[in-house]
Amino acid sequence: MNLYFELLKTPVFTVKDVNKYYDNMDSARSAIKRLMKEGMVAKIRNNMYTCISGETGAPVANRFQIASKITPTSYVSHHTAMEYYGITDQVYYDVYVASETSFREFEFDGYTYRYVASKDMEGVETPALSGGIRITNRERTLVDCVKDMDKIAGIEEVIQDIGSMKRMQEKRVLKYLDLLSNQFLYQKMGFLLSEYKEKMGLSDEFFDTCKSQIGKSKRYLTKDMSSGRYVDEWKLVIPENIYNMKNGVIEDATI
Numbered sequence: 001m002n003l004y005f006e007l008l009k010t011p012v013f014t015v016k017d018v019n020k021y022y023d024n025m026d027s028a029r030s031a032i033k034r035l036m037k038e039g040m041v042a043k044i045r046n047n048m049y050t051c052i053s054g055e056t057g058a059p060v061a062n063r064f065q066i067a068s069k070i071t072p073t074s075y076v077s078h079h080t081a082m083e084y085y086g087i088t089d090q091v092y093y094d095v096y097v098a099s100e101t102s103f104r105e106f107e108f109d110g111y112t113y114r115y116v117a118s119k120d121m122e123g124v125e126t127p128a129l130s131g132g133i134r135i136t137n138r139e140r141t142l143v144d145c146v147k148d149m150d151k152i153a154g155i156e157e158v159i160q161d162i163g164s165m166k167r168m169q170e171k172r173v174l175k176y177l178d179l180l181s182n183q184f185l186y187q188k189m190g191f192l193l194s195e196y197k198e199k200m201g202l203s204d205e206f207f208d209t210c211k212s213q214i215g216k217s218k219r220y221l222t223k224d225m226s227s228g229r230y231v232d233e234w235k236l237v238i239p240e241n242i243y244n245m246k247n248g249v250i251e252d253a254t255i
Contacts, residue, residue, distance in 0.1 A: 011061035075134035139172035
């Protein structure tokens with residue numbers, strides 16, 4: 001048996017995984033140390049390892065596979081899920097990982113893995129042939145990004161991502177909105193998606209449902225606003241020229 005070639009079948013592995021070949025934990029640890037010394041295995045964090053490709057010299061596990069193995073309930077979320085689906089063409093070096101149990105943030109291979117608290121696994125899927133990746137589906141990703149846009153991505157990134165998305169399953173979006181039961185989220189979602197109604201294939205009923213849940217409160221769309229205008233339909237104060245924003249600053253649309 002060649003242990004390295006066996007481990008190549010498992011992008012992210014632990015001592016327990018290696019022990020399947022030894023039935024002795026000390027021997028399993030010794031085998032991992034030997035492979036690390038030979039440059040064939042890299043330590044991701046405590047009790048998480050991946051093989052190093054003999055062809056490229058890079059870790060075999062990608063950031064999405066690593067994120068999915070940090071805890072028993074961890075999964076790829078928010079902007080990192082947008083990257084996985086190819087919705088954004090930018091590469092970010094923060095990997096957002098939702099989990100029902102917390103973990104200490106860490107760095108590996110140039111990426112920082114950041115913890116996001118998760119209360120449920122609704123909308124979390126394991127795509128076929130992904131090597132064990134757990135990730136929020138597109139609709140859940142959209143809802144999470146809008147919900148947390150002041151904490152994680154920022155309004156300009158969220159708008160750019162929404163503009164790059166195609167048809168959405170509105171029943172899924174409404175299901176996640178109902179689970180969260182947040183008036184402000186209904187306001188934000190209704191306003192931000194109204195610009196892309198036809199492109200996303202959203203019905204009038206979708207927006208009527210959002211409006212029925214927003215109550216009477218008037219709110220600012222985002223906390224970082226220096227000026228704005230009021231949109232009565234959604235009871236929101238939004239940035240002026242919101243669709244010409246870049247890096248939080250309004251660009252001159254005439255340039």
